[in-house]
């Protein structure tokens with residue numbers, strides 16, 4: 001299967017991005033193809049209804065990876081009880097043809113204990129785009145973010161956090177498989 005992951009932080013050392021890289025690593029270890037779009041490394045122009053930005057390399061790559069995806073992972077920092085501006089901007093460039101009937105896993109990192117607001121917002125956007133929300137999501141908050149700071153090896157991720165990430169990822173991959181068979 002092909003999984004496309006969008007890391008929606010504009011910070012180089014973002015914990016949500018490091019977590020997304022870890023999820024990419026796990027997806028690949030399951031034998032699937034995983035394409036990671038890091039919006040900090042490959043910025044997308046501001047969406048405008050007046051300008052389709054045709055030929056913009058990063059935007060074309062994003063749209064292609066989303067078209068080809070069987071399942072999608074969206075990751076965001078929790079900013080002011082919502083998702084990041086860069087992720088919302090990227091999603092505004094996309095439509096139902098990128099999401100229709102595909103499994104989507106929402107992932108977030110927050111200063112507070114749980115990133116419920118941004119995850120709920122993401123699931124609302126996914127519903128609007130006709131994606132199928134994975135019933136579970138992944139939230140790292142407070143001290144849980146230490147496992148995803150720069151320089152921390154995957155083998156040093158806190159066992160409780162690792163267990164949850166792997167369990168939710170398995171549920172997401174199962175849902176992706178079921179939806180792919182039905183298409």
Ligand SMILES: Cc1cc2nc3c(=O)[nH]c(=O)nc-3n(C[C@H](O)[C@H](O)[C@H](O)COP(=O)(O)O)c2cc1C
Nearest residue numbers: 009011014015016077078079080081109110111112
């Ligand atoms: C502009 C801004 C707004 C934030 N708003 C919240 C918030 O509403 N709730 C919260 O728990 N943390 C908030 N934080 C803290 C971030 O969620 C936290 O630093 C998170 O780890 C950032 O994710 P990242 O490491 O992927 O960049 C905010 C941080 C910034 C810079």
